[in-house]
Amino acid sequence: MPAYNLDVYMPVVILMVIAIVMVVGALLVGKLLRPHNPSELKEQAYECGEDPVGTAWSNFNVRFYVVSLIFIIFDVEGALMFPVAAIFKKFNGIAQGGLVLASLLLFIGVLVSGIVYCWKKGDLDWVKSFTLESYHHDRDQAQAERKTA
Amino acid sequence: MMNDNVVSFFSEAPPYQALNEKLTYLLNFDTRGMMAFVVYFVAAFVVVNVMALIGGLGTYAERKISADIQMRQGPNRVGPFGLLQFLADGVKMIMKEDILPKAADKYLFFIAPILCMVGVFATLAVLPFSSGFTLTHLNIGVFYVLGVSSLVGVGIFLGGYSSNSKWSMLGGMRGASQIISYEVPVTLSIIAMVMLGGGLNFQTIVDGQGGLPHQWFIFHNPFTIISFVVFFIGMLAETNRAPFDLPEAESELVSGYHTEFTGMRFAFFALAEYVEVFVVCGVAAALYLGGYQVPFGLSSLEFLHTKVGLPMAPARMIGQFLEIGGFVTKTVLLYYVVIWIRWTLPRLRVDQLMTLCWKYLTPIALFNLVGIAVWIYLFNGESMWNLVFKTGAAAAGHH
Amino acid sequence: MFDNFLFLSSAALTVCGALAVVLAPNLMHACTYLLTTLIGVSGLYVTLSADFLAATQLVVYVGGVVILMLFAIMLTGGNDNKSVNKFGIEKVAPMGNAKTFTLAGFSALIMALVILKIIANVNKATPKTELPPYETTVEKIGELLITDHVLAFEISSVLLLGALIGAALIARPRRREE
Numbered sequence: 001m002p003a004y005n006l007d008v009y010m011p012v013v014i015l016m017v018i019a020i021v022m023v024v025g026a027l028l029v030g031k032l033l034r035p036h037n038p039s040e041l042k043e044q045a046y047e048c049g050e051d052p053v054g055t056a057w058s059n060f061n062v063r064f065y066v067v068s069l070i071f072i073i074f075d076v077e078g079a080l081m082f083p084v085a086a087i088f089k090k091f092n093g094i095a096q097g098g099l100v101l102a103s104l105l106l107f108i109g110v111l112v113s114g115i116v117y118c119w120k121k122g123d124l125d126w127v128k129s130f131t132l133e134s135y136h137h138d139r140d141q142a143q144a145e146r147k148t149a
Numbered sequence: 150m151m152n153d154n155v156v157s158f159f160s161e162a163p164p165y166q167a168l169n170e171k172l173t174y175l176l177n178f179d180t181r182g183m184m185a186f187v188v189y190f191v192a193a194f195v196v197v198n199v200m201a202l203i204g205g206l207g208t209y210a211e212r213k214i215s216a217d218i219q220m221r222q223g224p225n226r227v228g229p230f231g232l233l234q235f236l237a238d239g240v241k242m243i244m245k246e247d248i249l250p251k252a253a254d255k256y257l258f259f260i261a262p263i264l265c266m267v268g269v270f271a272t273l274a275v276l277p278f279s280s281g282f283t284l285t286h287l288n289i290g291v292f293y294v295l296g297v298s299s300l301v302g303v304g305i306f307l308g309g310y311s312s313n314s315k316w317s318m319l320g321g322m323r324g325a326s327q328i329i330s331y332e333v334p335v336t337l338s339i340i341a342m343v344m345l346g347g348g349l350n351f352q353t354i355v356d357g358q359g360g361l362p363h364q365w366f367i368f369h370n371p372f373t374i375i376s377f378v379v380f381f382i383g384m385l386a387e388t389n390r391a392p393f394d395l396p397e398a399e400s401e402l403v404s405g406y407h408t409e410f411t412g413m414r415f416a417f418f419a420l421a422e423y424v425e426v427f428v429v430c431g432v433a434a435a436l437y438l439g440g441y442q443v444p445f446g447l448s449s450l451e452f453l454h455t456k457v458g459l460p461m462a463p464a465r466m467i468g469q470f471l472e473i474g475g476f477v478t479k480t481v482l483l484y485y486v487v488i489w490i491r492w493t494l495p496r497l498r499v500d501q502l503m504t505l506c507w508k509y510l511t512p513i514a515l516f517n518l519v520g521i522a523v524w525i526y527l528f529n530g531e532s533m534w535n536l537v538f539k540t541g542a543a544a545a546g547h548h
Numbered sequence: 549m550f551d552n553f554l555f556l557s558s559a560a561l562t563v564c565g566a567l568a569v570v571l572a573p574n575l576m577h578a579c580t581y582l583l584t585t586l587i588g589v590s591g592l593y594v595t596l597s598a599d600f601l602a603a604t605q606l607v608v609y610v611g612g613v614v615i616l617m618l619f620a621i622m623l624t625g626g627n628d629n630k631s632v633n634k635f636g637i638e639k640v641a642p643m644g645n646a647k648t649f650t651l652a653g654f655s656a657l658i659m660a661l662v663i664l665k666i667i668a669n670v671n672k673a674t675p676k677t678e679l680p681p682y683e684t685t686v687e688k689i690g691e692l693l694i695t696d697h698v699l700a701f702e703i704s705s706v707l708l709l710g711a712l713i714g715a716a717l718i719a720r721p722r723r724r725e726e
Contacts, residue, residue: 299611
């Protein structure tokens, strides 16, 4: 049994159900109205008139994965900071603001040091830095591999 | 008062209480929950319909404003000034053949628009239209909006994935990664506003502001102005609006994640996008621009009931409608700016997009967060105008 | 009335979603079923009056972890819908042997006992009375985070720092040292 009256959450459920009913209902009603004459060409994936080659479900770059990893970390930080931010004003009113500010600053400071580290190491670059040195390194390595093969 | 919502607003009226007593007497059980459900349902139904209308008018506004900017006419045939264009579009959409690509994942193809719609519509529950006519003032308001709107990102990704088309797949990947990246600066900006407002509830945050611009949080201190800009840019990116419309970049990806979607399925993606723009503009208005606050307390009972002398019931209703007017005006102005930006700025590249997010907006948002926290601590949460007035008054007193 | 409905629908979402995740042969479909499970769990938190936790569940899991999983699947080339994966291992679970059946039987027994214990407590619950209006847990959490649990709060930031650096390290292009 819940400790509080949950009626305030009614609209959330109602709206979610309305959204689902709306999509499904419109698709069902549309079924009566719309034409249905499929053909081989229509059901092809659109590739500007070319016949699609292979599937689109191929390996994607690791960058997307890393972005979402970093995002989750920031997300959790945000989730931890929200309640502290919410009571900051109240604590400031009773002259305890310094305590909250100090713990918040420490928390953000650790976070900032992480960002600075990633920035310095070039992990925040979408296009990984491409220097002449790295080019020569990659070229030599490729040549060495070709020789062994 | 905390936890004001449409049910508590109506339940203060005598007819509602009388009806409740009558029903309880007739049906022999506590009908308050049932009454609340009916009121919530009707209110939610009205809100959803109004939002669908706003979404439709949004497409019209988009076309008309873009036409103005490019010195064209825009839609002008259907109805006065072409206002009914969106209805014609809707009829066209529902009459269109529903094409299911053979290679597509049928189940995900079906579920993707639903996820987008659920994510957007669930945020409407806490959108603060007015102090009384909000569906519900959840105590976790802002955080809840962040949570449910993330369903849209999943919907966009699955829309791209399920089509099994290269364009769609690229658009879906870009869309999801862009939405999650820009959620970081947006969240940090919101945390700063939560600090100023002293709670996650939209009502708490809006009530912390006033009707006049100098009482709004955007002009509270120098940091909040920057915070608003960061929030606005992040918001554009989260709703995939230009200059961040890479997921549906028509010149590179045909139509992005909804390339393969036809008819009503496409219409729901479009509707979700336009309603989401309205919702985030509403959130921006509530957090930074005073939300439903009306200048000079014109909407308060004190003014309408005591000073003007209106009877209680009309005074309450008029007050609420004035507040809705205030909120919608601010939101629609922001909506206009969003459309204006779309037709003014060119699109970013993916690497520019990520650089902007991680190397500019996130550090700035963090800096702002610290700045606002220190400001609240040093000046006890007073706005810069109050400080100026106080110093002015003190200086005047000394002379 | 509504609390019962919310609890039952959330529980149904959670359990059905979890079952579907296990039974789905398609990885992407399993991800969407996991989504319903996570939303169901968040609904359960709401019925337990833990509103902030419910929202955190939505923000972190629905917004973050599910998308991370989707990207991870795409990283490995998406779901190819074959019954044999890249390494030639069949995706159909083996039927099991005496050892797995014994283990499964024991775990089922323990689960059943736990559930029985919980159900036995339900009858002892206080009779239904007037429920107070919803109160926020945000402020309580916030106060605890900077008073009693301030150390945990600060240490969690160090933990997250470690995770951030780890995530960055994984992504770094590796150069083979000669």
